[in-house]
Amino acid sequence: MMVEAKLKRRSIIVKIAIAGAGAMGGRFGTMLAQTDNPVTFIDLWADHVQAINQHGLLVHTDNGDQRVHVPAYLPQNVPGTFDLIVLFTKAMGIADMLTALKPVITPQTHILELGNGIGNIETISRFVPKEQIIAGVTVWSAALNGPGEITMKGDGSVTLEALGSNEAPFFKQVVQVLTDAGLKPTASHDVLAAIWRKAALNSVLNTYCTILDCNIGEFGQLPDHDAMIDGVLGEFAAIAANQHVHFDAAGAKQLIIAQFPDDKNGLHYPSMHQDMAKGRKTEIDFLNGYIAKVGARENIPTPVNATLTALIHGQEKLKTLHSREAVTA
Amino acid sequence: MMVEAKLKRRSIIVKIAIAGAGAMGGRFGTMLAQTDNPVTFIDLWADHVQAINQHGLLVHTDNGDQRVHVPAYLPQNVPGTFDLIVLFTKAMGIADMLTALKPVITPQTHILELGNGIGNIETISRFVPKEQIIAGVTVWSAALNGPGEITMKGDGSVTLEALGSNEAPFFKQVVQVLTDAGLKPTASHDVLAAIWRKAALNSVLNTYCTILDCNIGEFGQLPDHDAMIDGVLGEFAAIAANQHVHFDAAGAKQLIIAQFPDDKNGLHYPSMHQDMAKGRKTEIDFLNGYIAKVGARENIPTPVNATLTALIHGQEKLKTLHSREAVTA
Numbered sequence: 001m002m003v004e005a006k007l008k009r010r011s012i013i014v015k016i017a018i019a020g021a022g023a024m025g026g027r028f029g030t031m032l033a034q035t036d037n038p039v040t041f042i043d044l045w046a047d048h049v050q051a052i053n054q055h056g057l058l059v060h061t062d063n064g065d066q067r068v069h070v071p072a073y074l075p076q077n078v079p080g081t082f083d084l085i086v087l088f089t090k091a092m093g094i095a096d097m098l099t100a101l102k103p104v105i106t107p108q109t110h111i112l113e114l115g116n117g118i119g120n121i122e123t124i125s126r127f128v129p130k131e132q133i134i135a136g137v138t139v140w141s142a143a144l145n146g147p148g149e150i151t152m153k154g155d156g157s158v159t160l161e162a163l164g165s166n167e168a169p170f171f172k173q174v175v176q177v178l179t180d181a182g183l184k185p186t187a188s189h190d191v192l193a194a195i196w197r198k199a200a201l202n203s204v205l206n207t208y209c210t211i212l213d214c215n216i217g218e219f220g221q222l223p224d225h226d227a228m229i230d231g232v233l234g235e236f237a238a239i240a241a242n243q244h245v246h247f248d249a250a251g252a253k254q255l256i257i258a259q260f261p262d263d264k265n266g267l268h269y270p271s272m273h274q275d276m277a278k279g280r281k282t283e284i285d286f287l288n289g290y291i292a293k294v295g296a297r298e299n300i301p302t303p304v305n306a307t308l309t310a311l312i313h314g315q316e317k318l319k320t321l322h323s324r325e326a327v328t329a
Numbered sequence: 330m331m332v333e334a335k336l337k338r339r340s341i342i343v344k345i346a347i348a349g350a351g352a353m354g355g356r357f358g359t360m361l362a363q364t365d366n367p368v369t370f371i372d373l374w375a376d377h378v379q380a381i382n383q384h385g386l387l388v389h390t391d392n393g394d395q396r397v398h399v400p401a402y403l404p405q406n407v408p409g410t411f412d413l414i415v416l417f418t419k420a421m422g423i424a425d426m427l428t429a430l431k432p433v434i435t436p437q438t439h440i441l442e443l444g445n446g447i448g449n450i451e452t453i454s455r456f457v458p459k460e461q462i463i464a465g466v467t468v469w470s471a472a473l474n475g476p477g478e479i480t481m482k483g484d485g486s487v488t489l490e491a492l493g494s495n496e497a498p499f500f501k502q503v504v505q506v507l508t509d510a511g512l513k514p515t516a517s518h519d520v521l522a523a524i525w526r527k528a529a530l531n532s533v534l535n536t537y538c539t540i541l542d543c544n545i546g547e548f549g550q551l552p553d554h555d556a557m558i559d560g561v562l563g564e565f566a567a568i569a570a571n572q573h574v575h576f577d578a579a580g581a582k583q584l585i586i587a588q589f590p591d592d593k594n595g596l597h598y599p600s601m602h603q604d605m606a607k608g609r610k611t612e613i614d615f616l617n618g619y620i621a622k623v624g625a626r627e628n629i630p631t632p633v634n635a636t637l638t639a640l641i642h643g644q645e646k647l648k649t650l651h652s653r654e655a656v657t658a
Contacts (some may be wrong), residue, residue: 122367211540211642222646231636303632307560310553311640316517317551 014177015081017042017104019097020088020115021052021072025140026150028086028114030059030068031181041072042101044093049074051148059150075100084110084174086293087124091117091286098127107132110170114138117286119201121163134174136160137194140183157184161191193246200252201238203287205259206231206272207308209285210282211315213273216259217266228252231304232288238300239291272312279319284312304314335615343506344410346371346433348426349417349444350381350401355479357415357443359388359397360510369411371430373422378403380477387479404429413439413503416453420446420615427456436461439499441489443467445600446615449529450492463503465489479654490520522575529565529581532616533558534588535601536637539611542602545588546595558582560633561617567629567651568620580620599650601641603613608648613641 014037018029021041031041041057043049049072050055056067073079075097081104089097094115098105105111105128112134113120121135140156158178160170166187178185188194208228209219219225233249240247259265274283285293288305289312295302335631343366347358350370362368370386372378378401380386385396408431418426423444427434434440434457440450441463450464450597469485487507491500495516507514517523537557538548548554562578569576588594601611614622617634618641624631 208640208643210649211640214643218647218650221645221650222639222643224642227635228639228643231632231639301630301632303560303630304636306556307633307636310551310557310560311540311638313536313550313553314537314543314551314557318541318547320542321547321550 012173013037014173015083016040016177017082017085017101018088019043019075019080019101020090020093021048022088023144023150023152024114024138024140025086025088026057026059026144027140027142027152028088028183029043029070030057030066030150030152031183032086032177033068033070033176034182035180037177039070040080041070042075042078042097044075044097045070045147046074047147047313048144048219050053055148057249058149060145060149061154062153068141074152078104081103081106082109083170084112084177086112086114087120087173088115089125091115091120091283092281094120094123097231098124102127110134110174112136112174114158116199116202117283118290119286129328131162131164131168133163134160134171135163135191136196137191137198138183139198157186159186159188159191159194161188190246193248196236196240196245196247197252197255199287200233200247200249201256201259202272202283203236203291204232204269205265205307206282207232207268207284207288207312209270210272210276211308211311213269215273216268217262220257220260220266229256231309235291235295235300235302235305239294239298239302242298242300243294276312276315276319280321281316282312287310341502342366343502345369345506346407346411346413346414346430347417348372348404348430349419349422351417352473352479352481353443353467353469354417355386355473356469356471356481357390357417357510357512358399358513359386359395359479359481360512361415361506362397362399364506364509366506368399369407370399371404371426372401373404373426374476375403377401377473377546378477389476389478389482391482394629407591407612409433410435411438412499413441413506415441415443416449417444420444420449420452421610423449423452424455427453431456437481439448439503439615440465441465443487445528445531445614447619448615457651460491460493460497462492462560463489463500464492464520464524466520466527467512469529472573486515488515488517488523490517498535519575522577524612525565525569525574525576526581526584528619529562529576529578529587530588530617530639531599531601531612532565532620532634533561533585534594535599535611536561536613536617536641538599539601539605540637540640544596544602546591549586549589549595558585561637564624564629564631564634568623568627568648571627571629572623605641605644605648608652610645613638613642617641621630 017040018025019045029039052072056069114136138158142152183192237249275282289309292302292306346369347354348371383403385398443465467487471481499509503515556654566578604611618638621635
């Protein structure tokens with residue numbers, strides 16, 4: 001019986017696309033490609049797509065290097081349809097990505113959202129019914145080193161919840177596929193709380209480390225880091241209460257402080273810091289900016305998150321001013 | 330009669346010391362030295378003091394260069410006593426400066442405070458009775474180019490008020506001396522309002538330009554500059570009301586916006602930006618930090634000023650961390 005069940009499970013193939021095949025998408029694609037399920041990478045960066053197709057994705061792991069051969073496409077060139085699209089697109093790129101992918105999304109296609117930020121589910125809901133959406137959050141980490149090359153080290157997990165029902169057969173199948181890939185999924189009945197906890201962590205560490213141009217360990221050494229954290233999280237708690245989301249400010253703070261040591265994430269510069277350094281738009285509007293926006297709408301004071309959002313937008317604008325000066329000088 | 334009065338006025342000599350003979354102190358000393366009154370420079374920077382004594386202060390003006398020969402001393406070496414000490418010391422250095430100058434302050438010595446920030450008068454009151462204090466604020470500007478060298482261009486004025494009485498003969502004499510020097514003084518009965526207006530301007534332009542590493546004109550081009558200004562000034566207004574200080578937020582905002590054009594102060598990097606770049610402690614605790622401190626004490630929310638203060642303290646701390654790394658690397 002057990003052998004039969006195992007064989008039966010193995011026979012169900014899930015066609016997977018990773019939309020946003022950067023650091024994290026690359027890691028998930030690499031791990032999922034080790035199962036029997038076919039994986040396709042979709043990414044906006046032409047050099048990255050080309051490098052993967054020519055040489056495979058070069059992956060540096062705790063156990064040495066490997067090359068992963070998975071087909072990669074620009075969003076407008078993707079062939080066929082998919083059972084599961086794992087979305088790692090940056091928050092502000094989700095609508096464009098799903099618009100480009102409309103031809104390959106069927107009434108059977110499920111979208112598993114694993115990107116950062118709050119409000120992504122609202123965006124996805126404009127493209128597919130709730131029953132086709134799985135909301136998730138992950139604490140795996142990875143880095144994109146250049147076109148066709150990522151580093152994926154350390155341990156992680158995934159928390160996910162079907163917006164339809166966690167009892168739906170396809171959702172159970174997704175959990176099984178992630179389990180087979182070693183991605184350590186847990187089905188949750190309150191994934192929103194996990195999404196907000198991660199967004200709160202990012203709204204503290206990404207944002208302050210970007211404004212101050214420092215790594216996570218250095219932020220932990222600042223004399224006022226405690227008050228700086230509380231300022232952000234206090235407003236998160238007020239907006240979460242208004243939005244009927246469970247949010248544990250004390251727990252989020254503990255999680256943030258746990259990142260400070262060098263052997264945790266102390267030496268790490270958050271992704272927003274890297275986006276800013278490279279002149280890319282940041283995800284601020286889906287972190288502190290989301291809190292400030294809802295605060296303004298609901299008449300709940302969010303001056304700390306509004307100020308931090310304005311400072312990040314200021315840095316973004318200055319990047320464009322200074323690069324223009326560099327061109328005209 | 331008129332000639333007699335003029336002769337009589339000329340015969341009264343005011344012995345003047347400039348404590349803090351940097352950019353602004355250098356400018357005031359230069360202009361005051363053109364009157365009949367003896368001027369002495371006092372400064373903490375030994376190289377600057379030595380350069381002035383060896384070669385005179387080199388001054389670049391709208392009408393060419395000049396060398397001003399005025400004796401200069403370190404605070405602990407100042408000889409004699411003074412009728413008027415014009416204080417341009419940075420806010421956090423006032424107590425140390427007055428402690429060093431105790432031997433040369435007599436019951437007849439008046440202190441004219443012209444530095445930036447709020448709360449300086451409270452500090453000075455710990456050293457001399459109110460009757461010996463003149464509170465002032467100035468919109469003259471100047472730059473310190475290096476030891477013994479300043480640039481002083483453009484027009485300005487001084488607003489001042491005796492904490493004793495504007496009717497006191499010595500106060501009137503000070504106004505006359507400043508007038509003779511071309512410093513355009515106006516006696517006021519609400520100098521505190523002028524001090525807070527200038528502190529509010531500095532708490533916006535100095536602070537944001539330092540955090541964002543930009544000049545005043547660039548700050549004016551940021552998409553959210555309006556909300557960023559309002560965030561600071563709204564809290565200034567609340568604290569001013571609590572402290573019974575007249576504060577006109579709309580007027581302060583107009584004054585700030587008037588600095589944006591290139592032919593005003595648009596191309597200028599505020600002094601705090603220069604302090605930060607050079608690894609010096611900033612005056613933040615006497616600008617936004619003062620508002621946040623009183624807010625915390627009086628239970629009035631000041632999250633914007635508290636956040637900006639924490640960010641500047643964060644930048645100061647990171648400067649020391651990074652310079653230590655540079656030494657040990």
